[in-house]
Amino acid sequence: MLQVAGMVSIWLKVLWNITRKGSKILTNQGNCSKIFELGSSSQVGKIEAEKMLIQMVETELEKRKQQGTYKGGFRGQSHFFGYEGRCGLPTNFDSTYCYALGYGAVALLQSGKTGLISSICANALHIIF
């Protein structure tokens, strides 16, 4: 919730700045309402920040075109990379790393420890409090 609140406050700041400049981005209801609809941190993946940024860039470029400082075109294509990555087959590194961490966890348990994190670095199992 803290994370979400932080993100909302950031966007509120951005929106405030946009409002002061009279940007037309506020006419787009879809993206704005999505931000304020947040109910839990599990919805972070649904915030289409990339589309927000594309629209902001379009607005900025349009402004520069009117000022004469920009003469090209712009076509933004958005895509969210998330769900298709997080459940992939693990790499050899991740397989080895997690196997070793599991091993370390058992060693900690057998040592009667509690409240510790198992971690690995070159040739040694380190204990972090």
Place this chain on the structure above:
Amino acid sequence: MDSDYGIPRELSDLQKIRSLYQPELPPCLQGTTVRVEFGDATTTADPTDALTVCRAFPNTYGHPLAHFLRATAKVPDAQIITEFPPIRVGIVFCGRQSPGGHNVIWGIHNALKIHNPNSVLLGFLGGSEGLFAQKTLEITDDILSTYKNQGGYDLLGRTKDQIRTTEQVNAALAACNNLKLDGLVIIGGVTSNTDAAQLAETFVVAKCPTKVVGVPVTLNGDLKNQFVETNVGFDTICKVNSQLISNVCTDALSAEKYYYFIRLMGRKASHVALECTLQSHPNMVILGEEVAASKLTLSEIAKQITDAIQARAEQDKYHGVILLPEGLIESIPEVYALLKEIHGLLRQGVEVDKISSQLTPWASALFEFLPPFIRRQLLLYPESDDSAQLSQIETEKLLAYLVEVEINKRLKEGTYKGKKFNAICHFFGYQARGSLPSKFDCDYAYVLGHICYHILAAGLNGYMATLTNLKNPVNKWKCGAAPIASMMTVKRWSPNPGATSIGKPAIHPATVDLRGKAYELLRQKAQSFLMDDIYRNPGPLQFDGPGADAKVITLSVEDQDYMGRIKKLQEYLEQVRTIVKPGCPQEVLKAALSVMASVTEVLAAMSTSYTNTLASL
């Protein structure tokens, strides 16, 4: 802008390793003593189309099949090409980028230099617009070194995928004449190869010496017919997408609370969606062809998906993965008709914000029913192949929205009692089509490039390079070429009941064959996919090990080797001609007549039956 194309670039370790991979050539293309054998004259798949195609392409229709054979092949009348004068060849990327396109260029270049080091290969920069503007880059080994077996089309680039208007055709003609090209190779899909056929015809009429050759390169997999089994790029796209889809399946199974609606790039037909379904086993796929055949409405599709979700909910499953081809939206009759109206108005120059008020009443009603984001996307100007901008229309969000509406309705009625429906939407397209090409696509493209050379060496115009028997290893592939005109069909489309108009001949995208083995396989497994969560992760695209040689299922499951069979038939006919000669025994002659009569009778009946079947569709 031009300096961006063809520059050497820094490759990663994997890219370097891939750039060193040398595809194998089938035995028939090895060395410089390839033979060309001509089969019978070709015809269209549907006999009723033949006359129309013949009228439109009088100089390039009806030409014979070409088979390329090894030097030692025992064929009586095969031509041995012994002269290899230096030739100048131009090459254009016309279609959308597909993994493997670069290897076609490499194959042609390799074949040209082997046969005569003085031959020249010119790449047109920026695709068809580079052709019109005569902007070229001479292809050399140095330039090719960092593009071999690499994805994308950035060696030469591409722009508008069209060589069709009179102005465009004239510009292409001028380019070929000015550059003194002996051959022009056009790399692309159905639209680009249709344009290639038209160009070939135009060049003959204009007495231009340039021969036009097409290459079947398209990730959509829809350039499929008797002569073409699959397309360069299709193998890669399906493998990359299947990895992403199966990762999402695992994600769905892990959290058990989301339905993922995934739209797949692949234009109008559903080949990519079908193949990815067979590889990764998601819960559901809606094929555009099924929707068109059953004339399903938008509401009926949403209901179908909702019924599936409800069936799973009754087993306490609230997760799933649903695949949607991007062409689905155009397969829905009422949306298709709406799009036709919108595109018609756009072409008349009507402004976007005034279109909704000029629609017919029923179209206007449908338009108002749709959510605002879809309305904006339907108003986009159509693509160069005259279809909607399918990659930009978020069909997956529309369906997720409609499904949610339907579920909420059922909750109120009390017919749905499960948990809340959560949908997450994805479009898989751009990230797959830029992939490093698979081993199969590298091999396939490289060999096709070699065949292009042999087509030109044989002096053929308006032909497409073909390879058959692809589900077997490279050394079993059959090399040949077929006139592009023979791949054409004539679509009969009636905008009004009773009125019939005959369209122009073209290579139309092959639809998924609802009577084919691949579709049959899907139907057999559909219920199990839906309920049992038998997700399958094929892993990332592999270049080594058992995964490297995996073929797409829709290729492996079908029984194809059309060119090989045509050749075998020819051999049988030749044997009959040899055995039954004037002077042979009376009994032999009688037996031959009897057998030939019944074979002819059966074939004629089948041909008539086939025509009637098509007519009734």
